[in-house]
Amino acid sequence: MPKTNKYKDIAEVEELKSRLAEAEETLHAIKSGAVDALVVSEPNGHKVFTLKGEDYTYRVLVEQMHEGALTFTEEGIILYANKSFANIVQLPLEKVIGSSIYDFVAYQSNNDFASLIKNGKKKSKGSRGEVELKIVTGRKLPIYASINSLQIYEIEAFSMTVLDISQLKIAKKLEESEEKFRTLAENIPTLTWTANADGYIYWYNSRWYEYTGTKPEQMEGWGWQSVHDPKVLPQVLKKWKASIADGESFEMVFPLKGADGIFRPFLTRIIPMRDSENNIIQWFGTNTDITKQKELERQKDEFLGIASHELKTPVTSIKAYGQVLQKMFQKKGDAKSVEQLQKMDAQINKLTNLVEDLLDVTKIQSGRLEFHEDYFDFNELIQETVDELQLTTEKHEIITEFKKTKSIYADKERIGQVLTNLISNAVKYSPHAKKIIIKTTYDNTKVTLCVEDFGVGIPKDKQEKVFEQFFRVSGSKQSIFPGLGLGLYVSSEIIKREGGRIWVESIEGKGSTFCISLPIKKNKIEQQKNTLADTEIQHE
Amino acid sequence: MNKHILVADDDPAIVDAIQMMLELEGYTVDTTVNGETIYKMEKVYPDLLLLDIWMSGQDGREICRYLKKDPLTKKIPIIMISANRDIKASAEKAGADDFIAKPFEMHELLSKVAKYVDTSN
Numbered sequence: 001m002p003k004t005n006k007y008k009d010i011a012e013v014e015e016l017k018s019r020l021a022e023a024e025e026t027l028h029a030i031k032s033g034a035v036d037a038l039v040v041s042e043p044n045g046h047k048v049f050t051l052k053g054e055d056y057t058y059r060v061l062v063e064q065m066h067e068g069a070l071t072f073t074e075e076g077i078i079l080y081a082n083k084s085f086a087n088i089v090q091l092p093l094e095k096v097i098g099s100s101i102y103d104f105v106a107y108q109s110n111n112d113f114a115s116l117i118k119n120g121k122k123k124s125k126g127s128r129g130e131v132e133l134k135i136v137t138g139r140k141l142p143i144y145a146s147i148n149s150l151q152i153y154e155i156e157a158f159s160m161t162v163l164d165i166s167q168l169k170i171a172k173k174l175e176e177s178e179e180k181f182r183t184l185a186e187n188i189p190t191l192t193w194t195a196n197a198d199g200y201i202y203w204y205n206s207r208w209y210e211y212t213g214t215k216p217e218q219m220e221g222w223g224w225q226s227v228h229d230p231k232v233l234p235q236v237l238k239k240w241k242a243s244i245a246d247g248e249s250f251e252m253v254f255p256l257k258g259a260d261g262i263f264r265p266f267l268t269r270i271i272p273m274r275d276s277e278n279n280i281i282q283w284f285g286t287n288t289d290i291t292k293q294k295e296l297e298r299q300k301d302e303f304l305g306i307a308s309h310e311l312k313t314p315v316t317s318i319k320a321y322g323q324v325l326q327k328m329f330q331k332k333g334d335a336k337s338v339e340q341l342q343k344m345d346a347q348i349n350k351l352t353n354l355v356e357d358l359l360d361v362t363k364i365q366s367g368r369l370e371f372h373e374d375y376f377d378f379n380e381l382i383q384e385t386v387d388e389l390q391l392t393t394e395k396h397e398i399i400t401e402f403k404k405t406k407s408i409y410a411d412k413e414r415i416g417q418v419l420t421n422l423i424s425n426a427v428k429y430s431p432h433a434k435k436i437i438i439k440t441t442y443d444n445t446k447v448t449l450c451v452e453d454f455g456v457g458i459p460k461d462k463q464e465k466v467f468e469q470f471f472r473v474s475g476s477k478q479s480i481f482p483g484l485g486l487g488l489y490v491s492s493e494i495i496k497r498e499g500g501r502i503w504v505e506s507i508e509g510k511g512s513t514f515c516i517s518l519p520i521k522k523n524k525i526e527q528q529k530n531t532l533a534d535t536e537i538q539h540e
Numbered sequence: 541m542n543k544h545i546l547v548a549d550d551d552p553a554i555v556d557a558i559q560m561m562l563e564l565e566g567y568t569v570d571t572t573v574n575g576e577t578i579y580k581m582e583k584v585y586p587d588l589l590l591l592d593i594w595m596s597g598q599d600g601r602e603i604c605r606y607l608k609k610d611p612l613t614k615k616i617p618i619i620m621i622s623a624n625r626d627i628k629a630s631a632e633k634a635g636a637d638d639f640i641a642k643p644f645e646m647h648e649l650l651s652k653v654a655k656y657v658d659t660s661n
Contacts, residue, residue, distance in 0.1 A: 312623040313551050316643040320557030323646035327564055352643055356625070363626065370626035413625065 068143075068162030073155060076100040088143070088164055090135050101160075106132035106140050113145075120147035120158060130165065142169050191256075191266070191287040197280040199244040208287075213259025227257045240270070247272055247280055256287060264291045301362035308359040315355065319348045346391040353420060357486040361469065364493045371411040371497065378405040378447050378518075379440060381412060385419040386438065393427045401439045405447050408520050414494045415518070418502075421487040422451045422514045428481060430455025430511065446500070446517045454511040463504050467492040491516075542568040543657045546586035548578055548603075549621060550596040554642075558590065561646055562653070578603050585616055588657050593622040593631070601634035608635035617656035 062069050068085030072078045078097055086093040089104050105113045109131040119127035126148035133141045144163040149156065185192040185205045192205040200221045209216070212227045225233055232254050243250040250270035255263035270285040326341040363369040379402045386398050426436045433454035441448045458466060465471045472485040495502040499519050506512035545567050549555045552573055559569045570586065572578065575598035578589075589607070593600040600620060607613040620631040620639040631639035638652055 309623045312642050313554065316623075317551065317553035317557045319643040320554065320561060320646065324557060324560045324564060327561075327646065348643070359624075368626065370629070372628050 065161075068164075069160070070096075070101070070162070071150070071152065071157055071159045072101045073157050076102045079152065079157065085162055088141065088162060089133060090137065104133050106134040108132065116145060116147050117158065121149045121156075133162075142166055189289075191289075193285045195270075195283040195285065197244075197282060199240065199283065201285075211258055211289075212256065229255045229257070229263055243270065244283075250285075253290065264289055265294055266290065297365070301366055304358050304362045308355045311355045312352070315348060315352055319345065319352075322348065342391055346388060349388070350392065350424070353417070353424075353487075354484060356417070357484060357490050360490045360493075361486055364490065369493070369497065371414060373409055373411050375407040375409050376412045378408050378415075378449070381416055382419055382438060382440065382449065385416055385423060389420065389423050389427070392424070396427055396430070396433065397435045398423065399435055399437050401437060403439075403441050405440055405442045406520055408447055408518055410498050410518055411494075415498070418491040418494050418516060419449070421491045422516070425487065425514070426451050426453035426455070426512075428483070429453060433511070442520070445521070446519050448515060448517040450513050450515040452511065452513040457508040457510050457512050458504065458506040459508045463506055466504060467502065542566060543587045544568045544570070544584075545588045545590065545653065545657070546578075546581075547571045547590045548575065548595065548600075549573065549590075549592040550575075550594075551592075554592075558649070561649065565650055565653075567653070567657075575600070575603055579606065581613070585613060587616070588653060589616055589618045590653075591618055591620055591636070593620050593624075593627060601630060601636075604631075604634040604636050619652055619656070 062082050065082060065084055068082065068088045070078055070081035070085050078099055078101055081093065081096045083093060086096045089096065102110075102113075112129060112131050116127045116129050116131065126146060128144070128146045130142060131145055133143050135141055142165050144165050146161045148159050150159055151157065186207075188205075189207065191208040191211055193201050193208060194203045195201040201224060202220065204216070204219055208214075208219070212219075214223075214227065217223075218226065225237075228236060236252065236254050239252055240250060242248075249272060251268070253265055253267050256266045257263050266287040267290045268285065268287045270283050272280045273282050273284055275281050322341055322345050326338055326345070329337040329341065360369065382402070383400065386400060390398050423436065423438070430436070430453040435454070437452040439450050439452070462471075467488050469489040470485040471489070472481070472483060492502045495516050495518070500517050502514070502516045504512055504514050545562055547555050547558050547562070547569060548571070549558070550573050555571045555573060559571055562569045573595075575595040578591075591600050591604060595603075600622075604618050604620065607616060607618065617637045618635075620627065620634070620636040621642060621644075622631075622639065623642045625641040627639055627641070637656055640649060640652055
């Protein structure tokens, strides 16, 4: 046996001895519980990592830490992790150790994490930064990580501490949103404030103080009453207290006194803010100065009033000339000309109705719509209207199916206006149909009229809207159906004021049925007026 | 003798058309587009006055009140004409006998006129 081989053998024995000694030391340490033994598979086989006895105190410290702590190899294999880290990632400790740290890094944080590792290696002080972890549940968790590089058995490794900052983030977000709210509230022209659940106002934006010329100590709680009109204040208080009691949002127009002593109309809206258990935490209120809108509304009404008056003058003479002509042809026995002039007259009436609608809108809005009520025969009025409107259409046959009705007490002309509107709409929106059916029924308290057409119909979601101002059948067919979008609005206002009801049943593509019901007996319009006055109070 | 009707409206076309209507029915018609002339009426009074409520700045209700106060003219039936349908109350307050809204049906105007002309005198 060559000498060199003998030396090699000795070296080998020495090597084995040292390994054995190491293994014995490890076994002893494990037995005494002073150390964790870690077996990690590496490309070159298994490797055992141990924590030396003198590191025991550090280990206790690390175990007690609230923050997560771990060490991992360059490849990311977790060599050691404390319980806090296991809690953070919501896995048992034994599953954490030996797995890869990269399994816990959220996909979108991969780049940030890689640069933390890179910097941790380069800098002696290590690197710090926010990244997101991925929890088994799929949830993302924001953490603050601190990474240092270290050598374990000549192997490049990293230590990392992990701080769960999700609560901090929420708190910060809250703070940011509060900050955003304040910034917003301070920069809008609207007067803004917040109140406790019991209605005690604890904060106003500076616009409030600017407008009212008051000081915070004057306004706190219920001090706002001093800038209200004493005449209106009881109603405001009543409504606001009812809102607080019911938890319902509040909307009202009332005057507020400016620093200059002038009252201006404000639209006030107050909404409750609730917690997850639906309890009201606070109230959020805004007061918007609507002086300009009111002024513009007044100008619009004035303009519409003048415009419709001016339009009526030539319409009146055209209609009168037409009727004179008609009379002349009648005397001559020229039936054909009479018929044509009747058609012309029906068209003039249509024009008149459009002009009337404009004027009525202004009257409704300023509460100047007058009613001259008396008893009249409902069916007779319908028949008159049908006869007149039959002249406007050659395509449709307007069929009446009357039950005998009693006289009703209402404004005949206004009800006639509603009938004209409903029947002309039926004609207008059923260009390809041949008939329109008008039915009346009655019971002890009311008469009901329904106008049924077989036209385009109204989609379900639009059916309530048809009674709103300026609503028109929209979409591609709009061009086929011209109009101001006021007829049904005016009609519904008239019916409401007469104490009746108006509604529609419709199937898109099949047709619509518009119905009205009216009380037979004299009803109290005064009550209606009072409820109207309750929703909006104008300062005089 | 034909009944005599005075039509007062500041729009010449309306005055013209109403005149045609009434003459077709056999009435004798006088017209004016100026409210001032009504105040100056003397001796010859119409059997009925059709009076616009608003005549180029002149308030028809003022004219109406004036005529209804004067013993010489208070018996003249006055029908107010207005572009506003909601004038019943103010027409009554001014002392007018009736009112009609523009635009109106010819038969409606004629029946109102006949109602007052036939009972007067």
